[in-house]
Amino acid sequence: MPKLRTSVKEMVSAARARIEEVETPDMIAMLDDPSVLVVDLRDVRERQKLGYIPGSFHCPRGMLEFWVDPESPYFKPIFGEDRKFVFHCASGWRSALSVALLQDMGFEAAHLKEGFSTWEKQGGPVEIPSASRGEGA
Template sequence: MANVVKGYQDYLAEAEAVIEQVNTAQAIALHQQGDVIFIDVRDVRELERDGMISGAYHCARGMLEFWADAKSPYHKDVFANSEQVLIVYCAAAWRSALATKTLVEMGFINAKQYVDGLTAWKEAGAPTQRKEKV
């Protein structure tokens, strides 16, 4: 067994100490406002299987730093405004916590984590959409 010096729980605790989190009721209210961008950091296979929040932008966790950095050749316009409210989510709130912390460290001052995840969103009857296979 590997001698892990710093484990995933340590990374999650560090992230949760510095990010703002929103619950399902808050996330739905923000979604209804229409002036926020929901960022789905799950794997594309999860999107194809489970769907996604309506209108969300998919950015796989492994590409986040490259897509968010304006100096990167992979930069995406959805990350052009560092003051835009971004609501980051995944399935179990682990990847989204780490992704939100990364965005905040990159200067996205209004990045927040949707802490309850897609399952809670669907259970609340909030709008979802299908992700078609590419």
């Protein structure tokens, strides 16, 4: 197998150098702020198994660019709102790359530095989806 020109680790490092990273305690403090929206990029199965941040909006990573672009037929109006968007994944790698890409598109956002992996350990609330209600927000 040929050696890659750039590793994922290098890509994440470069992305983190140019985006806003939000520490977990700061994100916990922002949860009740209606001008802030937490966007969960994880796969639906991750949310079902591990739970999710209450009030978060689920945007599968594969649809991100399409849901954010107002000219896309898949545009979601929530991304047209005047809010601070903080994206997260499990460990902060997918969200770092995603936010760097969004900035390249002209969409301002931040990401949760450590992702969901330390959220509960640091006192962040977690909602567990119920089978009868479906997956959640």
